[in-house]
Amino acid sequence: MIRYSLKCDQxxxxxSWFASAAAYDALAKAGHVGCVHCxxxxVEKALMAPSVAQADAEVRPLATPTSELEQKLAALRRQVEESSDYVGRDFAREARAMHAGESPERPIWxxxxxxxxKALIEDGVPVAPLPFMGKARAN
Structure with a gap:
């Protein structure tokens, strides 16, 4: 995993975290990296200082949201989970069926x-990436 500091045109x-530098490049090229604010x-990579551990640095639990951004992402996740249906790995099939009128429209993730x-976008199906992992990968 690699963490990048990013900056949008606004x-x-x-x-954000990515599986690799190549994964970031592929997602950015496909238009799947979006600003969490607007x-x-x-979006492009911003200048970033390396992370260096200090011997006397405070250790915090990873699961506790501490920054304003982490708190906003946690709130966004709660809102998405409360207001839409989780369809797991069936997302592409469900989104395509709703777009074609074969399934009733509803908010899904x-x-x-x-x-x-990529195929959904190319076919005009409105989708957007979320800045957090699905339920299956969150544990």
Whole structure:
């Protein structure tokens, strides 16, 4: 995993984790990296200082949201989970069925491979990446 400091074309800065540098490049090129503040997909890497551990540094539990951004992401996740149906790995199939009128429209969220998400976008199905992992990967 790699963490990048990012900046959108509107000047907002934020951080996000990616599986690798190549994964970031592929997601950014496909327009799947969006600003957590305004949703802009015109995002680039920002200047970042290396993380250096200090011997006397305070140790905090990883699961506790501490920064304002982490708190906002946790609130967004709660809102998404409370107001939409989690469809897991069936996301691409469900989104396509709703777009085609074969299934009733409703807010959904789930997981899709990058090629599935790309195909949905190319076919005009409105989708957007979420800045957190699906339920299956969150544990």
């Amino acid at each position: 000047g907002h800065t934020f951080e 949703g802009s997909t015109r 789930g997981e899709a491979r990058i090629d599935e998400a």
